[in-house]
Amino acid sequence: MHKLTYLDALRGYAILGVILTHTTRKFHGDISEALYQFGIQGSRGVQLFFIVSAFTLFYSLEKHSASRQFSIPDFYIKRFFRIAPMFYFALLFYIIFDLVSDALGIYSSYPEVSIHLLLSTITFTSVLHPDWLFSLVPGGWSISNEFLFYLCIPFLFYWIRTPRIAFIFVVVSILGSIALHSVLGSTSPFSEVTSYLFYWFPNQLSIFLMGIALFFVGKKYKFSLFAYRSFTALSILFILILGITPYDMSSLMPKHVLFGLTFCLLALGLSGAPNRILDNRLIQFIGTISFSIYLVHFFVLDIVNYVLLDTLTSSMTAMNALLIIFLTYIAYINLICICHISLNRITRNPIGQICDSKTRF
Structure with a gap:
């Protein structure tokens, strides 16, 4: 697991999926239903980002802290400055662009600036309340989830040390998310914003935990070349099957969980059997x-x-x-x-x- 170029490739596929989603939505009813379903589920690229993020965080922490001790203030400062400056620049840009687009007659769906949205966007807490979900930076819900995950890192790094424990955390997180969805789905304020319970952190936590489990599986277990290639082939087949089935992000067993497991299988396959077709310089560059x-x-x-x-x-x-x-x-x-x-x-x-x-x- 010393050569990690496949992680950049996975990031590349993740962002292409997100782009495909927002391109496809404009053609609803004009293209085949199967193609439309596959296109809009490119948004599961966000879950692929989460998996890669959790994997790389644990990879880096394990590599640089053999005693499993690390400076929590340093960790948070570094993570903040790897994301916040560009994010805040984007915030300023989108506020200005929204004003300019209104003047030019360019349609945009950005929310009106309010003190609550501004504060929740700046503090990366937009997924903590339905009214804050659609932050002033489009797609900010995913970055909010990322920052909330960072808050969990000291606890997770202390407790998760083996694949078995990682799997337990994943299963408990999935079951907890399903339970919360069942209990809160029809109650206010959760029911007032469509699919809020999909976007909020408890529903996405299992995906981050899958990335941690992937790290420990790759660290502990070694498979044959045939097995790694089989993992890659099976994951691609599963992605195609999941992609053409109806889009639903609020079902009892959310499809993003199934996509997350499939992405872990793909990452595991590429980690042990490099694939020049899937892991090439162009897609790596896009990932970077x-x-x-x-x-x-x-x-x-x-x-x-x-x-x-x-x-x-x-x-x-x-x-x-x-x-x-x-x-x-x-x-x-x-x-x-x-x-x-x-x-x-x-x-x-x-x-x-x-x-x-x-x-x-």
């Missing part, structure tokens, strides 16, 4: 700038749709229009992120170093 892409992709989507959507859908088939918008979307995002990386390298200032292209979440 995935956080930057995540922060800007909503803005890019609004711009690309404003410029191209009506023109393309009126002159060609929906499938071709979707493909062109998706590829334009990716090219535009990568151009922005490459410029961001180049600026950091030129300036080489402290903020640039903190917000470099390898920022993870």
Whole structure:
């Protein structure tokens, strides 16, 4: 487990899935139902991010703290400055863009600025209450969950030391989430915001714990080359099956849990049997700038749709229009992120170093 390039590849697939989701939603009813279902479930890329994040955190902590002791203040300071500067810049950007887009007549679905949304966004607590869920940074719910997970790290790092304990934590977390969903799903204020119980931290905790379990499985167990390749092949098959089945993020056994288990199988397969097709330099590069892409992709989507959507859908088939918008979307995002990386390298200032292209979440 010394070569971890496959983790960058997984991040790359995760962000491409998120982009595919937001591209596909514009074509509901215009493309086949199976393709639509597969496209919108690219949003499960967020769960893949969570798994990779938890894995890398435990990998790093184990590597640099043989005694399983580490400085909690240092840990929180480092995690804060790997995410917060870029996030706060995105917050300022989206507030300004929302004002400009209104003036230009560009449709955007960003919420109105309020003191509650502003404070919950700044403090990364947007998933703690239904009214705060849709933060002033689009997609901020996932980053809020990430920060809440950081708060759990000292406890988890102390208690989870074997695959068996990790599995117990995963199972208990899943059962606890199901129980909370059953009890709270129809009560106020949880019932007032659609699918809030999907987004909130107790429902996502099991996914982070799967990443920890993956780390301990990879650390303790070694499999044959055939087994690793079988893990990869089976995971791809399961992703396709899960992808074309109806989208439902509020069922009793949420599909994101099944996706999480499948992503763990994929990661395990790639860790033991490198695959040049799935783990190539292009997808690795996309993975290294995935956080930057995540922060800007909503803005890019609004711009690309404003410029191209009506023109393309009126002159060609929906499938071709979707493909062109998706590829334009990716090219535009990568151009922005490459410029961001180049600026950091030129300036080489402290903020640039903190917000470099390898920022993870």
